[in-house]
Amino acid sequence: MANYATRRKRLFDEDLEKAARGSAVFLERVERRIVKIRKSPQHHGYHAGGVVRCSWIAGVGDWAIIYEINEESQTLIFLRFLSLDDV
Amino acid sequence: MPKISEIKVVRSPWRPISEADRRRAALVVANLISRLDFVTDWRLQKAYFLAEVWSIEERLRRLSAVDFASWAHGPWSLHVREAEEALEAQEIVSRVRHPAKRRPEAEFLQIKKAEKLPPLEESDSEFLDSFAAQVKFVDGEKLTKITKLTLPFQATRRDALVNLDRYLQTLREKHERFVNSPRVARLVAEAKAE
Numbered sequence: 001m002a003n004y005a006t007r008r009k010r011l012f013d014e015d016l017e018k019a020a021r022g023s024a025v026f027l028e029r030v031e032r033r034i035v036k037i038r039k040s041p042q043h044h045g046y047h048a049g050g051v052v053r054c055s056w057i058a059g060v061g062d063w064a065i066i067y068e069i070n071e072e073s074q075t076l077i078f079l080r081f082l083s084l085d086d087v
Numbered sequence: 088m089p090k091i092s093e094i095k096v097v098r099s100p101w102r103p104i105s106e107a108d109r110r111r112a113a114l115v116v117a118n119l120i121s122r123l124d125f126v127t128d129w130r131l132q133k134a135y136f137l138a139e140v141w142s143i144e145e146r147l148r149r150l151s152a153v154d155f156a157s158w159a160h161g162p163w164s165l166h167v168r169e170a171e172e173a174l175e176a177q178e179i180v181s182r183v184r185h186p187a188k189r190r191p192e193a194e195f196l197q198i199k200k201a202e203k204l205p206p207l208e209e210s211d212s213e214f215l216d217s218f219a220a221q222v223k224f225v226d227g228e229k230l231t232k233i234t235k236l237t238l239p240f241q242a243t244r245r246d247a248l249v250n251l252d253r254y255l256q257t258l259r260e261k262h263e264r265f266v267n268s269p270r271v272a273r274l275v276a277e278a279k280a281e
Contacts, residue, residue, distance in 0.1 A: 009278045009281050010281060011274075011277065011278045011281060012278065025233065028221065029221065032217060032220070032221060033145065036213075036217060043210075044145075048266040049266055050263075050266035050267035050268075051266070051267055051268065051269055051271075051272040052265070052266045052267075052268070052271050052272050052275055053272075055275055057262070057265070057266065058145070059144055059145055059147065059258070059262065060144065060145060061144045061238070062144070062238060062258075062261075064262070064265060066271075066275055066278075068279075079275055079278040079279060080274055080275055080278050082265075082271060082274060084258070084261040084262065084264075084265050085261070086265075086268075086270065086271065086274070087264050087265055087268035087270055087271060
């Protein structure tokens with residue numbers, strides 16, 4: 001299975017840095033989740049309905065990775081990394 | 088000597104699980120043992136608990152129906168222990184003694200007859216592969232620390248059962264609220280415009 005190319009928005013990396021608070025275990029878990037998403041983005045997340053439209057969401061603990069899939073260019077764009085309580 | 092009628096029988100806190108759930112627990116136990124190195128009873132219990140929690144957090148579903156209790160030394164499950172014993176009785180799993188890190192030697196579990204195991208569903212197999220890759224080199228002590236930091240363990244008082252079904256329900260509800268949050272929509276739009 002081919003990996004999708006990825007682009008990470010600056011805000012995504014900033015969110016992740018804030019969330020990890022220096023925890024290597026947490027960061028590794030998120031990065032491994034991203035590796036899985038790259039292999040099969042539809043399988044490892046769900047398409048958001050509601051007001052957060054046109055984005056995909058994959059949970060990691062109490063957090064959510066929000067990304068877009070561009071099938072044409074086989075690219076994933078990682079948008080945000082937010083707490084599920086950040087509503 | 089007390090009469091039988093005078094003896095108070097304390098109800099077991101462990102929920103009985105169905106035969107299908109027992110088989111499922113045994114399958115998960117065997118697959119964890121086969122994917123991790125140097126698995127002691129202790130490390131198996133912690134690894135199984137963490138796999139359950141991560142399955143809920145990443146896939147929004149349980150890996151199996153086993154219960155865990157919150158003990159001083161971290162989560163522990165009678166169902167996992169029973170699954171392990173059933174596998175030993177079927178000679179699928181055996182114990183070997185090896186020198187250990189903190190003791191002269193310890194008993195490690197190993198798969199004896201992998202061909203006797205029914206295959207796992209592809210998505211479960213993939214999940215356990217990824218899980219094992221992350222905890223394979225984490226020793227029992229560190230694994231215990233990680234399990235104790237999980238939200239469902241922290242939310243449970245000592246000696247009580249960890250309510251993993253409620254945790255799953257809570258996370259599903261959080262995701263529901265999350266995708267309907269105007270604040271989240273605004274934060275996502277901000278990133279899209281970047």
